[in-house]
Amino acid sequence: MNDHSPVPAAAPLTPIGVFEPPYHIVVFSTVRTERQDGYAETNARMEELVKEIPGFLGLDHAQTPGGLGITVGYFRDADAIARWRSDDEHRAAQRRGMSEWYERYTVQVAKVERSQEFQRR
């Protein structure tokens, strides 16, 4: 199942080198249901909303078609994550996700101890 095709030059990947450890990440891994009404709109809205959280640093996302999705959110500290967790619109989206969009998911909050970056020249 290797359906990888050529990568556009401007393929997105958060340049983590700009924020030194320790910082925090939230890893959100999902298996979706077949009920996806409203998912794309809500997802786009959440990506806008999280950018307003003080201490939010960036977001990376990968989605295997018909398989796992993994989103990694970068935050300055645990307080920034607490702010995002307690956002009312985010909480409403989570409830809808559990009732409709997700078959299964895991959320992990972790403190980054070290990081490295490679960029072809």
Add this chain to the structure above:
Amino acid sequence: MNDHSPVPAAAPLTPIGVFEPPYHIVVFSTVRTERQDGYAETNARMEELVKEIPGFLGLDHAQTPGGLGITVGYFRDADAIARWRSDDEHRAAQRRGMSEWYERYTVQVAKVERSQEFQRR
């Protein structure tokens, strides 16, 4: 260590609930090049090899076609990650990855402070 619970057949997502925090994760995020000769074979070999590392707990992977790939590896502790980092065959694969397969990547080692899991009933 209690990491041998059966995984639900329909859900290709590591059941993290079976290993309590703190544990460590390695988040490997990639943008690939157009040169992918040998990638699939090496990737499959690495997935086999990492399973032999004492303290390895599991692996999740998502790949957007033509976009980002994100792999999350679960490890009991930092020592288990150090063993994996120093594996000779793994290091050879990393060198080939930098010379051929990856346009750009980031690696982050993080300590999981808390986790949660949702499974539709």
